[in-house]
Amino acid sequence: MTARLFLQVFSIQARKLMSYRADFWLNAVVLFFVEFGIAYFLWSAIFRASGATEIAGMTLQTMLLYYVSVLLLGKVVKGTERDITVSTEIYEGTLTRYLLYPSNYFGIKYAEHLGLMAPALVELVLFGLAAVLLIQPSGSVHVTPRTVAMAAVAVLLANLLQFALLFPIQAVGFWADNVWTLLVMYRFASQMLGGLFLPLNLFPDWSQPLLAALPFKYLFYFPATTLLGQVDDASWLRGIAVTAAWCVIAGLVGRWVWRRGTHQYTGVGI
């Protein structure tokens, strides 16, 4: 796959999504405020009711900055959650066109996935700046150009990992008539065990090695805490290595599933 084709697909996807203005702003503004609003009211109430100034080493400000980071970076990692459309393409038979093209299907799909990340980047800049101005960093939060650069690498890898993990699940569509249940299970597991609902340091100690070995932590928690300056260099390197390893494992599984799946693809609907 050529770089020009990759950029062309990326650009088309980004333009397509941002051409639906109402959808873009609803998705960006409303969803962010709803998600952040829930976290704000919940944790404000918990801190007030408990009378504690810190929970698991986090003040209320630190907790809120964590949620701003994880929600915004999470959007960049997840894209729009409707982008990896492999199963739909299998069911509707539109996969056929990609089997005819002399190009790499994974490459095209990943370029689309990245293209759909563009609106999330606009949100990240808009709300990220607003959050830094409104919520004063305190305690363990140290956002610096260095942590921003380290987080950018972690987010890019996390984005690739999300694509690699979702691909084999979607490709189950070659055999099953419906993969919706699997996708919902994946979404719940990845968001729960990835730190999107709760910071992972709130989980019990015995679960920490398990969380560190699973891929989900590296989708959301790891990039967010890296941005907030809570990850030292050695831990960051280890985190990047584990993310890359999971990308390779998921990629190999995806390739195997793809080969088996396309072998028995029937091109239904044509």
Added chain:
Amino acid sequence: MIDVRALAKTFYVHRKAPGLWGSVRSLAVRDRVAKHAVDNVTFTVGAGEIIGLIGANGAGKTTLVKMLAGIIHPTSGDASVLGFRPWERDNALRQQIALIMGQKAQLWWDLPAADCFLLLKEIYRIPDDRYHQTLEYLTDVLDTRDEMNIQIRRLSLGERMKMELIASLLHTPRVVFLDEPTIGLDLTAQRAIRDFIISYRREHRPAMILTSHYMEDIERLCDRIVILSEGRIVYDGSLRDVVERYAKHKVVTAHLHDTGVSVGMDERVATLGQVLECNDLVIRMQVRRSDVAEASSALLERYPVADLTIEEEQVGTIIEQIMQARGLEQ
């Protein structure tokens, strides 16, 4: 260019009994039924040749095309397209083939045609000058210049089909599969698409396989036809031979002078052949080929004939008869 040897494809489908009990039972036990979509098919297509693949719904036409385009794997047998095994999906082959499906949009619905073509230019790595030259030629012949910047979803079916043709031919493929390219189109659009295919064939001489339920597509575009029935080839030969070998009747039509004499009541008409239409102005009948001369002179003698025509049976009717006869044999 295309060489098909004993190709076969069997699909396995689950059969579920109707009703609630059928659904509950299917959670535990499922009946699997084998469906032989293509069965031991052998034929070849040369450069510049266009063959019509004909058959009833479910005869295996589309399955065969899908195998030759590399979309699905066969159960057994072999095929070679431009020297490649299509289902191995070698990029060198995919650079040289095209599949146009009348029933399935292949372009991106949210994009204008111009953007789709630019994307295809990158996918097929078409050099700039060749891309512009080919696009110019195709948009001119198909008269689509004004619709290039409109989203595909907003185009009419005919306009969309023209865009699909352009998209599929931008890389000037050497082998083209056309699966029902005129389905659902009005007569003008059908004619435009046929004229275009003829002109494209003259210009580029690709090997083409056309499937269509419209006999006019087959008659205008194909010299040779392959008839499929229940996955098997029941006829492979020239379209003209079908008529000569299988047409047992001709259609004789006599247009009459309006003399006020009631022909409709004349029972002698039925003795000449199978009456298709009979009134005071027209007598149209199907007559055995050997009896045509006798029937014609009888008509001329007995009735005030103003004009007499003798035509071959419609190709579609003959093919339908072949398919029915061979289907019954199997």
